[in-house]
Amino acid sequence: MHQRPRKGPLSFLPPAGRCTLHQCAAGRRKANHRRRTLSxxxxxxxxxxxxxxxxxxxPEDLDDCVAMWRDPAVVRLIRSTPFDASETWSRILRCVGHxxxxxxxYWTIRTRAEHRFCGExxxxxxxxxxxxxxxxxxxFGCTLARSAWGRNIAQEATHAALDWMDQREGLQRTIAITDERNRAAMALGYSVGYVRREAxxxxxxxxxxxxxxxxxxxRPLEGHVAELATR
Structure with a gap:
């Protein structure tokens, strides 16, 4: 990857929507059991x-996702107001259903060593x-929490995600949209083979x-992938 790490919001536009969020203590207590089942x-x-x-x-990704999407610095080139917890919960449900x-x-991005949340x-x-x-x-969409900016995490995750997608028959052709002012996102897109078609x-x-x-x-992407599970 030839580009230097950039500090700033890096967001290709994600899916968006709204729903009503109802959190309960019982749901929280069941999180570990649900994760073991889903894993x-x-x-x-x-x-x-x-x-x-x-x-x-x-389910236990909710708090980290809420913190990222309510950060004005993260969403400033996506929309004028941060996402609330209800919208973020709706996003997670859509990701699961998709x-x-x-x-x-969509995947969450976490560090291997510390299991620290980096984005989606x-x-x-x-x-x-x-x-x-x-x-x-x-x-395609990629959004990083502010703590992950400037560490080449977007590049590493993007290479891995595209490697995975390129192995799926009929899914190798993808699009992405991003604000023209988001130079970090535009540079990332160009570096992995995206071509700007129009505004x-x-x-x-x-x-x-x-x-x-x-x-x-x-040529194939220069892989950062250590292990790539396939369906």
């Missing part, structure tokens, strides 16, 4: 790199309004629509 189902989609673990969302419906989706990364069918030639393609309006700003086709790249 048996999720092991085939986990990715381990030199420094990171990419894993499907679990895996069940499609066989791919993945792909989703978002069903946004897109130009016809890009409609229906999986959309599209979003939330009153010009967003870059980028496309990548893993089938046509001249």
């Amino acid at each position: 048996a189902l999720d092991s085939s989609s986990s990715i381990i790199t030199e420094r990171l673990v990419l894993a499907r969302h679990q 895996w069940e419906f499609t066989g791919f989706g 990364i993945g792909f989703a069918y978002t069903h946004r309004d897109m130009p016809p030639e890009y409609a229906g393609l999986p959309e 599209i309006p979003f939330e009153g700003h010009a967003f870059a629509l980028m496309e990548r086709d893993g089938r046509t790249l001249s």
Whole structure:
């Protein structure tokens, strides 16, 4: 990866939405049991790199995800107001459901050594309004917590996620959208094979629509992946 680490928000646009959040003590007490149950189902989609673990969302990820999405510095190039806990819980539920419906989706990013939360990364069918030639393609997204900025975590996680996606027949062609002002995200996209196709309006700003086709790249990504489980 030729680019220098950048300190600043790095966000390709994630799926968004709202729901009503009702937290209860019983649900918290069951978290460990639920994680043990889900881990048996999720092991085939986990990715381990030199420094990171990419894993499907679990109930106990909620607090870390809420903290990230309510940080104004993280969301400033996504929308004008932070996400509340209800919206973040809705996002997690959508991530879980997307895996069940499609066989791919979003992962949390954590460090291998300390299990420290770094952010979220993945792909989703978002069903946004897109130009016809890009409609229906999986959309890439990556958002980091502020504590993970400037440490090349986005690069390492992105290489691993794209390596995983490139091995799925019919899913190698993906798109991403990001604010034109987000130079860190644009640089990351270019470095892994995304090409800017056109500008599209979003939330009153010009967003870059980028496309990548893993089938046509001249060489595979320079992998950071230590272990790559497959379905």
